[in-house]
Amino acid sequence: MTRPLLMLTAALLCSPALHAQQIQRQLGDFDFKLGTTPSRSMAQGLISPSAVGAFHGGLDLSHPSGWYIGQYAPSMGMTPDSTLRLDSYLGYKHHFDSTLGYEVGLIHYSQPKLTDADSYALYGGISVMGSRFGGAWRDNPDNRTGTLFADFGRLPLFDVDLTVKVAHHSLGTPFTIGDGSRVSGFSDWSLELSRPWLGLDLNLIYSNSDLSGGGCDAYAGINAYCESVVTLKAQRNFF
Known part of the structure; x- marks a missing residue:
């Protein structure tokens, strides 16, 4: 393009x-x-x-x-x-x-x-x-990433859409954190529940990774945050 x-x-x-x-x-x-x-x-x-x-x-x-x-x-x-x-x-x-x-x-x-x-x-x-089930392999010299995701669509009993994503990242150059240990790779994941409500798109998202503490300095993954986070997001599209 x-x-x-x-x-x-x-x-x-x-x-x-x-x-x-x-x-x-x-x-x-x-x-x-x-x-x-x-x-x-x-x-x-x-x-x-x-x-x-x-x-x-x-x-x-x-x-x-x-x-x-x-x-x-x-x-x-x-x-x-x-x-x-x-x-x-x-x-x-x-x-x-x-x-x-x-x-x-x-x-x-x-x-x-x-x-x-x-x-x-x-x-x-x-x-x-x-429902959709897929995966991808992303080639980046600094971070090679394999991703799996599943979009289950609308869950009839709860009337919400469910999406799950899991990824593994291999760092091209190991990252050295403050205590001297090295991080050469990590995994992260997210689970999202969404539904429309009164003209808004409501999303409840849980995300986490297997890094914590000083190891989060090496984090550059699919989520906005390294450690366990629950996010409630409401947005309206004006066009």
């Missing part, structure tokens, strides 16, 4: 005519989506989360054959304390029927204003009866 195409995305997201979280158009045989949240199902569990308060958005172009391409910016870098970040992806999705399908793809993570900040992830998964 090119920088001009990204700027077109930003312009459309700023347009007063955009009153929905996501807009969709047909361009010949292609399905075009533009919005403030990730469009792609399997990649949505793996791209970088949106930074709090950051301007974000992206686009997605798919073909009936199953091929798709897209780009999502978790941060457009429009404020002094933010950096432009881009997640670009290419993949293929196929459904055998309404209950079973699979998906594979490649994600390119980049921060154009920083040097040596690019990395790649191969991802894939299956969808079964409305």
